[in-house]
């Protein structure tokens with residue numbers, strides 16, 4: 661029988677939620693490709709998904725529920741059928757609900773898969789059951805909280821917006837590995853003449869795509885950011901009307917913090933030559949539509965934003 665083509669969505673825990681075109685032959689996926697008509701995927705998948713047909717049919721993949729047969733931590737499990745697993749779970753839950761009420765059950769999960777349908781697929785069931793509701797703060801909400809504290813209600817720009825930028829600043833992100841679809845817009849901007857700068861601690865696989873690579877000592881990029889602000893202020897490259905209308909604390913930052921970050925001190929702190937700090941600040945400050953793309957790592961440190 662000839663393989664048939666089916667549309668699907670990547671099931672991995674990844675916000676790109678790529679559109680897939682899956683070739684199925686005899687009930688088995690035999691090839692997986694990015695959906696060329698999906699506007700964000702644009703026909704390209706990351707290496708994690710490129711050979712999904714091998715992963716999904718791998719002989720070591722779990723295909724049945726497992727029941728623990730020994731003390732916790734000993735790794736003793738035995739396969740059981742879906743019917744058995746469901747019957748036992750339902751029996752236990754009925755007992756819990758009868759004794760303590762349905763709110764004694766907490767569905768503990770985060771995104772898992774990030775397609776709009778799959779991500780919240782369990783909600784209807786658990787809500788109907790009357791289970792407790794989880795504030796899903798397990799992964800990235802610390803970043804959201806940090807963003808809100810610093811940026812207020814200002815939304816982050818759309819990833820596609822950088823296609824219109826003339827200066828893109830990739831800050832602490834190995835986009836080739838972790839943001840392959842964001843790079844579509846970066847490449848589009850480059851084709852139209854945008855400059856792309858990278859700030860990171862080492863020259864990773866994204867570096868060859870960039871016009872300039874600025875390497876900082878680990879943990880010092882905050883000083884580089886303050887050094888850039890210092891120069892934007894000193895060179896009169898700030899949007900004063902915007903600052904006056906929308907930014908709290910700009911005067912205090914200017915008076916108390918920025919004077920301490922001239923390029924020479926930034927060089928001593930970060931290892932970035934003072935001349936490069938000046939070039940970066942000027943490029944950013946004089947760009948028509950600069951686009952800053954920070955990586956996720958910033959939210960994984962105690963002092964990250």
Ligand code: SF4
Pocket residue numbers: 670671672673674675676677678705706707708709840
């Ligand atoms: S980038 Fe990779 S993991 Fe993420 S949704 Fe696309 S194919 Fe899946």
